[in-house]
Amino acid sequence: MEINIETNLFGKEIFIPDTVVNSWIVLIILTIFALIVNNKIKKASTDEKPSAFLNVVEVLVEKVDGLVKSTMGPDKIFFAPYILTLVMFLLIANLFGLVGFTPPTSDYSVTFTLALMTFFLTQYYSFKTSGFLGYFKNFTEPMAFLTPLNILGELANPISLSFRLFGNILSGVIIMGLLYSALGYLAPIFTPILHAYFDVFSGVLQTFIFSMLTMIFIGGAMD
Amino acid sequence: MLEGITSEAFILGCSAIGAGLAMIAGIGPGIGQGHAAGRGAEAVGRQPEAQDDIVRTMLLGQAVAETTGIYGLVIAIILLFVRPLLTAYLNL
Numbered sequence: 611m612e613i614n615i616e617t618n619l620f621g622k623e624i625f626i627p628d629t630v631v632n633s634w635i636v637l638i639i640l641t642i643f644a645l646i647v648n649n650k651i652k653k654a655s656t657d658e659k660p661s662a663f664l665n666v667v668e669v670l671v672e673k674v675d676g677l678v679k680s681t682m683g684p685d686k687i688f689f690a691p692y693i694l695t696l697v698m699f700l701l702i703a704n705l706f707g708l709v710g711f712t713p714p715t716s717d718y719s720v721t722f723t724l725a726l727m728t729f730f731l732t733q734y735y736s737f738k739t740s741g742f743l744g745y746f747k748n749f750t751e752p753m754a755f756l757t758p759l760n761i762l763g764e765l766a767n768p769i770s771l772s773f774r775l776f777g778n779i780l781s782g783v784i785i786m787g788l789l790y791s792a793l794g795y796l797a798p799i800f801t802p803i804l805h806a807y808f809d810v811f812s813g814v815l816q817t818f819i820f821s822m823l824t825m826i827f828i829g830g831a832m833d
Numbered sequence: 834m835l836e837g838i839t840s841e842a843f844i845l846g847c848s849a850i851g852a853g854l855a856m857i858a859g860i861g862p863g864i865g866q867g868h869a870a871g872r873g874a875e876a877v878g879r880q881p882e883a884q885d886d887i888v889r890t891m892l893l894g895q896a897v898a899e900t901t902g903i904y905g906l907v908i909a910i911i912l913l914f915v916r917p918l919l920t921a922y923l924n925l
Binding site: 770773774776777778780781784815816818819822823 | 889892893896897899900903904906907910
């Protein structure tokens with residue numbers, strides 16, 4: 611299913627690709643999910659055992675809290691909400707190929723935006739923890755002549771982070787598209803196993819890796 | 834031999850060959866990830882109680898090792914679908 615939007619705004623042709631529309635759908639799904647959870651958690655009483663739905667949400671929150679504690683340290687637990695948001699957006703976005711939509715993460719603009727958020731958070735916390743002079747001094751370590759390499763290495767982080775997610779998801783989309791067009795009516799016999807690998811396995815793994823690397827970069831900048 | 838071929842078709846064919854050559858980059862991550870997985874299996878055999886940590890570290894290392902292969906893939910995709918060489922030729 612592809613939903614492309616073409617509009618005329620102020621006399622200019624504007625083309626919105628289906629990946630962007632799909633990321634709006636993901637946002638709507640997540641917003642509705644958050645509203646439902648908020649509503650249920652306010653109504654829940656502490657005397658009774660939690661319902662099945664709330665139990666699943668609690669397990670998710672506890673897992674992410676534990677992951678943040680073990681990778682970034684117990685004093686940086688305030689970062690858990692951002693990581694959980696990232697995990698949920700990426701999870702739903704990567705699994706979107708299962709229901710016939712194009713995954714939003716197969717658009718480079720989406721993954722690059724996420725990687726840029728990580729990059730700017732890293733720079734911000736590096737600036738905050740080491741101060742104005744310390745921030746620039748960090749680049750000259752361990753030796754002064756390595757400064758260009760350090761700057762390049764810092765700039766390469768968002769590029770490799772975004773290309774990793776983008777390449778993995780897009781390669782799945784391309785291979786599935788080729789198979790669907792080559793096999794025609796026979797496609798439903800062979801593609802489910804590939805959906806299991808490219809969408810479920812690869813998608814969940816890349817979600818984990820993206821959030822894990824985000825935690826490591828930001829945690830490293832905070833120390 | 835090249836008489837019946839237009840310049841555009843020639844550029845497209847060369848782009849396809851270039852995309853195929855770019856995917857040779859897949860060899861490196863394949864070897865590296867296999868090596869990491871083998872060492873991970875060894876570590877689990879030695880210390881089965883630390884399996885969670887070992888698997889997590891292994892996956893993370895493999896993802897970082899994969900980056901060079903992904904760069905090759907992105908170059909191949911750009912050559913095949915964005916066709917920068919054809920655009921450059923048409924703009925000459």
